[in-house]
Amino acid sequence: MCATLVWLSEVLHILYMAAALCINTIRTFYLIVLAILGPLAFGMAVFDGFGHTLTTWIARYVNIFLWLPVANIFGSIIGKVQEKMIAMDIQQVSTSGDTFFSSADTAYLIFMIIGIVGYFTVPSVANYIVHAGGSGALLQKVNTVFSSSASSATQTVMQGGASMVRDVYGNVPAVINSGLANGSAVSNYLKDKISGGSA
Secondary structure: OHHHHHHHHHHHHHHHHHHHHHHHHHHHHHHHHHHHHHHHHHHHOOOOOOOHHHHHHHHHHHHHHOHHHHHHHHHHHHHHHHHHHHHHHHHHHHHHOOOOOOHHHHHHHHHHHHHHHHHOOHHHHHHHHOOOOOOOHHHHHHHHHHHHHHHHHHHHHHHHHHHHHHHHHOOHHHHHHHOOOOOOOOHHHHHHHHHOOOO
């Protein structure tokens, strides 16, 4: 059990570092593309009807440039939590001579999951600071993955609960709505009695 949890903590730590690297790599890619397109946006802004391209370009550049400071603020918060967890591990080693998996380490795993999800919210937080008027296709794909997985899990739970309710109550709604003579559970017996047939 302990070896499995240690393995899980290593995997979550790698995913946490990968999420941070992913956000920084996408940010660098966007900034390079925007730097290449900057002179074009300046040139187009001179013509009538294209004046908004300059303000849009500046807003997007500042928005994406803010990803790194926002990610650093988030990383420092998670880093402070990691620092406290490491201090607790050092205290375990000093008192018992060895470290072991405890409830504090479970909290560490939960904070790793929060860190992974939190790094993918950095673009939306930066969009709160400077609104760039729409997000790119890559960010929409990332947001779609998270929202579709959450909605499919919710839908599965709701469908499973509805089917269990149907199993518990059986054909009761049909019997109540259409009367006892039309209910499937008792229809054969009652229809014979109503029509005067023999038992």
